[in-house]
Amino acid sequence: MKSPQRVLITGAGSGLGQALAHRFAAAGAQVACVDIHLDRVQATMATLTGEGHAAYAADVGSDDAMDALAESVLANWGVPDVLINNAGIASGGDVLEAPISEWRHLWEVNVLSVVRGTKLFLPAMLQRGSGHVVSTASFAGPSLKPI
Numbered sequence: 583m584k585s586p587q588r589v590l591i592t593g594a595g596s597g598l599g600q601a602l603a604h605r606f607a608a609a610g611a612q613v614a615c616v617d618i619h620l621d622r623v624q625a626t627m628a629t630l631t632g633e634g635h636a637a638y639a640a641d642v643g644s645d646d647a648m649d650a651l652a653e654s655v656l657a658n659w660g661v662p663d664v665l666i667n668n669a670g671i672a673s674g675g676d677v678l679e680a681p682i683s684e685w686r687h688l689w690e691v692n693v694l695s696v697v698r699g700t701k702l703f704l705p706a707m708l709q710r711g712s713g714h715v716v717s718t719a720s721f722a723g724p725s726l727k728p729i
Contacts, residue, residue, distance in 0.1 A: 586634060590614040590655065590662040592642050592699060593669030595622025598718060602666060607632050614659050616640050616651065616669070642669045642695035643687060652702035661706040667696040667717040692719075 589606045593599035595617030603613045603626055612634035617623040620639035627637045636659045640651040655662070673680070673688045696717045707713025 586632075587611045587663040588614065588634075588660055589664040589666065590616065590703065591666040591668055592616045592640075592695065594626050595619050596626075599666070599668040600626050602668065603630060606664075607635065611664075612636075612659075614638060614655060614662065616642070618642070618669075642698065643690035645698065648695070648698045648702060655703075656706060661710055662703055662713065663707075664714045664716065665699055665703045665707075667699045667715070669695055670718070670720055672720070 587606075587610075589602075589611045591599050591602050591606075591613060594603045594613075594615035599615075599617070603615050607613050607630040610632060612632070613630060614636040615623045615626050615630075616638045617626075618639065618641050620637075623637045623639060627635055636655070638651055638654065641647040670692045671688060673684055700715050700717075704713070704715060707715075
């Protein structure tokens with residue numbers, strides 16, 4: 583009997599990430615749900631079917647938080663068969679009024695987190711000889727208000 587697939591999903595506390603967690607769990611996968619909001623990821627976990635799931639709180643926009651996440655996941659849960667880089671935030675406004683720190687944070691979460699997650703989990707997948715990386719994006723990302 584083949585063991586269940588392990589699927590790690592960032593942004594699993596709401597929206598698409600939460601829906602994906604439910605679908606994979608219903609299909610028999612073990613799901614690791616990651617979100618910056620521990621209460622949201624725990625709420626998602628409480629509604630999943632099956633066993634072997636794991637909850638992690640991490641800010642995907644932080645190198646240190648992602649390093650700690652990868653260390654914990656790989657040591658305590660195992661190498662994911664599927665990594666879904668799904669976490670994202672929406673922000674925007676008048677480019678002249680929004681502080682650069684807001685745009686930097688948007689970039690860290692929506693773009694660099696995909697690179698971070700892939701760099702942290704892909705080597706273990708390659709060493710094992712199997713795995714998949716899926717990255718999502720949204721039109722709800724940066725939006726500039728017309729001047």
